[in-house]
Amino acid sequence: MMGITSRSSFWRGALLLTRLVLGAAFIYAGWIKALDPVGFADSVNSFAILPSILISPFALAMPIFEIFSGILILTGIPARLGAFALLCLTGVFSIALVSAILRGLSVNCGCFGPSASTTNPWVDLGRDILIIVGCAAVYRG
Amino acid sequence: MKITLITDLTRVILLAIASLVIGLAVNFWRGSPLSFAYHSPEQRLVSDLNQLITAPAFRLSDLDAVQLDELKEIVAQHKALIVDARTSAFYDSGHIPGAVNLSRANFARDYLHLRSRLDESKSSPVIVYCSGGECHDSRMVASALITLGFSQVRIFTGGWDAWTAASEPVEHQ
Numbered sequence: 115m116m117g118i119t120s121r122s123s124f125w126r127g128a129l130l131l132t133r134l135v136l137g138a139a140f141i142y143a144g145w146i147k148a149l150d151p152v153g154f155a156d157s158v159n160s161f162a163i164l165p166s167i168l169i170s171p172f173a174l175a176m177p178i179f180e181i182f183s184g185i186l187i188l189t190g191i192p193a194r195l196g197a198f199a200l201l202c203l204t205g206v207f208s209i210a211l212v213s214a215i216l217r218g219l220s221v222n223c224g225c226f227g228p229s230a231s232t233t234n235p236w237v238d239l240g241r242d243i244l245i246i247v248g249c250a251a252v253y254r255g
Numbered sequence: 256m257k258i259t260l261i262t263d264l265t266r267v268i269l270l271a272i273a274s275l276v277i278g279l280a281v282n283f284w285r286g287s288p289l290s291f292a293y294h295s296p297e298q299r300l301v302s303d304l305n306q307l308i309t310a311p312a313f314r315l316s317d318l319d320a321v322q323l324d325e326l327k328e329i330v331a332q333h334k335a336l337i338v339d340a341r342t343s344a345f346y347d348s349g350h351i352p353g354a355v356n357l358s359r360a361n362f363a364r365d366y367l368h369l370r371s372r373l374d375e376s377k378s379s380p381v382i383v384y385c386s387g388g389e390c391h392d393s394r395m396v397a398s399a400l401i402t403l404g405f406s407q408v409r410i411f412t413g414g415w416d417a418w419t420a421a422s423e424p425v426e427h428q
Contacts, residue, residue, distance in 0.1 A: 148278075148281070151282065151285075151288075151289040155289060156295070156296055159295055166292070166293045166295075167292070169293040170290065170291050170292070170293045171275060171278075171291075173289065173293075174275070174281070174289060175271065175274045175275035175278040175279075176274070176278075177278065178273075178274035178275075178277045178278045178281070179270060179271055179274035182273070182274060183270070194263070195263065195266055195267070195270075198263045198266075198267055199267045202264075202267050
């Protein structure tokens with residue numbers, strides 16, 4: 115009984131830490147992107163997936179979506195929705211990343227702000243898998 | 256479980272729509288908003304270069320001029336990047352040895368084509384010429400290069416006419 119209680123409190127602590135890390139990371143990532151929408155639109159364009167007409171709306175909406183989702187998962191009102199939103203976002207981004215890798219594109223993920231240099235897609239993919247696992251854990255509760 | 260998933264998905268879609276509306280509103284009040292019609296960095300550069308080459312050129316007195324004797328030495332010792340500002344048809348039929356063709360008429364296209372070579376010369380001597388006499392192309396190209404950050408741009412005012420009149424060597428494409 116004692117073992118179950120301590121394991122349960124450990125799990126709750128781990129989930130809380132995951133929420134704090136993911137929330138802070140996505141609020142920061144969204145804020146950095148929102149400061150430079152042109153640079154982020156260029157990052158989106160480097161994936162060569164969206165038609166040009168959709169690049170600007172996407173580049174304007176996504177940073178706000180990240181900030182909102184980050185606030186939801188960080189504050190916990192409701193954390194489940196924030197986790198599910200980030201799960202969807204990261205899932206879609208991972209598919210885009212795999213598609214870019216398969217097409218041999220040099221992409222700039224723009225995850226934590228636009229940068230002139232391209233990023234290592236495998237590193238980005240590894241980070242996304244960790245985020246997906248974290249979000250799934252928070253979503254399940 | 257299935258109903259919960261659909262409910263959560265609906266909420267995420269609503270969150271995405273709200274994010275789009277807020278993102279558009281923030282962009283509307285931004286000092287330099289993101290254009291709704293996206294232009295790639297290359298398209299923006301072409302547009303900037305086209306604007307630059309049509310801007311009024313610096314006055315000739317503000318630009319440093321090179322005379323024929325000095326240019327001969329520079330060409331012989333490869334001491335500067337020589338830029339031919341005439342159209343490609345004239346350039347192809349003959350130009351100063353080693354010169355590159357950065358024409359006033361197709362400035363953006365030529366600039367992008369020569370970009371890596373030009374970037375290497377941003378802080379090195381660059382000498383621009385055109386037909387000679389009253390031609391303005393060299394001034395316009397020189398002015399655009401100075402605005403783009405080239406620090407040692409000069410003009411060979413005698414141009415192609417003075418070079419050929421002195422029976423100097425000619426390179427053909």
